[in-house]
Amino acid sequence: MPPPFRLLALDSIDSTNDEARRQADAGAGHGLVIMAAEQTAGRGRRGRQWVSPRGNLHCSLLLQPGRPLAEAAQLSFAAGLSLAEALEGLCPGVRFQCKWPNDVLCEGRKIAGMLLETVGQGDHLILGLGVDVVAAPDPALYPAISLREAGSEVSAEEVLSAFVARFSHWFTLWQSQGFAPLREAWLAKAKGLGEEVVVRLDKESVTGIFAGLDSAGGLMLDVANNGGRRLILAGDVFFPVR
Amino acid sequence: MANTPIDSELVRALAGLLDETNLTEIEYDTGSLRIRVARGAAPAAPVTIAAPAAAPAAAAAPAASVEDLSKHPGAVASPMVGVVYLASEPGAPQFVNVGDTVSEGQTLLLIEAMKTFNPIRAPRGGKVSRILVSDGHPVEFGEPLLIIE
Helix, strand or coil, X not given: CCCCCEEEEXXXXXXXXXXXXXXXXXXXXXXXXXXXXXXXXXXXXXXXXXXXXXXXXXXXXXXXXXXXXXXXXXXXXXXXXXXXXXXXXXXXXXXEEEECCCEEEECCEECEEEEEEEECCCCEEEEEEEECCCCCCCCCCXXXXXXXXXXXXCCHHHHHHHHHHHHHHHHHHHHXXXXXXXXXXXXXXXXXXXXXXXXXXXXXXXXXXXXXXXXXXXXXXXXXXXXXXXXXXXXXXXXXXX | CCCCCCCHHHHHHHHHHHHHHCCCEEEEECCCCEEEEECCCCCXXXXXXXXXXXXXXXXXXXXXCCCCXXXXXXXXXXXXXXXXXXXXXXXXXXXXXCCCEECCCCEEEEEEECCEXXXXXXXXXXXXXXXXXXXXXXXXXXXEEEEEC
């Protein structure tokens, strides 16, 4: 792994994000990568369960971005883009795209999930990543696929190594040049740009045209029926089937 | 700005607009002054009015509250734009309730932006006297989230 990234490999853990938090509390610093063969209490957004069988990749990166909270959220895009690029390199001929803000799609289906959490006084950021290498969960919120189903024989370790290499590149570029280059590269891989999407929010769903990203990473949605432009900061994006 | 008298004309104008447009809430922000006029208790997504219309003759104003709580000494301000959650996940108990005594560093609520979750922690110990945001709603940078006294 490119320094300062270093691996702590575990067999079984409750959640790699929870272990990263414990490591941060115990004084671990930027660059610690925790990987577990299985998670017994894997989590997704808003307390959703993340099914974590052996063979899939479950890992968390402990980061110290050195930037305000509002900017650190842009690392969601660095994570999604890095994984899409890593998988493209490992699986030639398979199509990978990014879905706002940090999902990665393989042939239109969800191949990974991410959960970013700040800890302490906001100086540490934990980037949790799960990739369906050998098995995808039963379809729940969004149709899923595994790399095996997509025809690739890569291992979780290979995916992690390629991901960290790409993430190291984007993290360094983001620190030196800010969000703009990252935003542009992410948009070039984004699914549904300029097309109709449905965004499921905490208490409603909104349909509109995915017009782009604002300078902070919010999704700009031109709401249907002349509903004006709305900036989405949190929610789940869906693409209507035509 | 502590001694700025309340601009009742402006409040009446906003209240009139509230009636006229059938909105539930209007937020008016000049940068140095922020006024929110709302009916009822449950805030909808705020609508920002760029400039006040010519003040109509004062109609009977709806129940209006004038708040500039960002300068309240006990206010905990949002460090970012995002969506606020009062509990760790749907169905879980709130992190804090009005009347709770909290200690420094305790998690008060979560703010999500771009699928990044940021716990907002108590900058000091004290008693939660007001919670100014509602679960699942957007918050602005610097917006007062709750008051600890």
